[in-house]
Amino acid sequence: MEVEEVLYMPHLDAPEDRPFPFVYFISIINGSDQAVTIFGRKWILKEEGGETLVVEGAGVVGETPEIKAGGEFSYNSYHVIKEETLVTGAFFGSLGDGRRVRVTIPEFRLQLPSEG
Numbered sequence: 001m002e003v004e005e006v007l008y009m010p011h012l013d014a015p016e017d018r019p020f021p022f023v024y025f026i027s028i029i030n031g032s033d034q035a036v037t038i039f040g041r042k043w044i045l046k047e048e049g050g051e052t053l054v055v056e057g058a059g060v061v062g063e064t065p066e067i068k069a070g071g072e073f074s075y076n077s078y079h080v081i082k083e084e085t086l087v088t089g090a091f092f093g094s095l096g097d098g099r100r101v102r103v104t105i106p107e108f109r110l111q112l113p114s115e116g
C-alpha cells in the first residue's frame with residue numbers, strides 16, 4: 001500500500017465550512033500469492049483542532065477491485081478539510097480462499113500551504 005502523492009487543489013469545489021480540497025493518489029499492492037478483492041474502506045481524519053471524521057464505505061471509488069497476486073490497483077480521490085489534518089485508515093478485503101485481510105493506509109498529512 002502506497003500513498004504516492006497528495007496535492008492541495010484550491011481550484012476544486014469545496015463547501016464553505018471545509019474550504020481546502022486535497023487530491024491523493026493511492027496504490028494498493030497485492031504481495032500475496034492469491035488474488036484479493038477489496039470490499040471496503042475506513043478513513044480516519046484527525047483535524048489539528050481536535051475534531052475527528054470517520055468515513056466508511058463499500059469498495060474503493062465505487063469499485064470492488066480484484067487484485068491478482070503480485071498486482072496492484074491505483075486510484076485517486078479527494079478530501080475537503082477545514083484545517084490541517086492527519087489521515088490514516090484501512091482497506092478491507094478477502095483472499096481467493098475466503099480469508100479476510102486488512103491493509104493499513106500509511107499515515108499522511110493534509111498540510112495547508114504556507115501563506116506569504
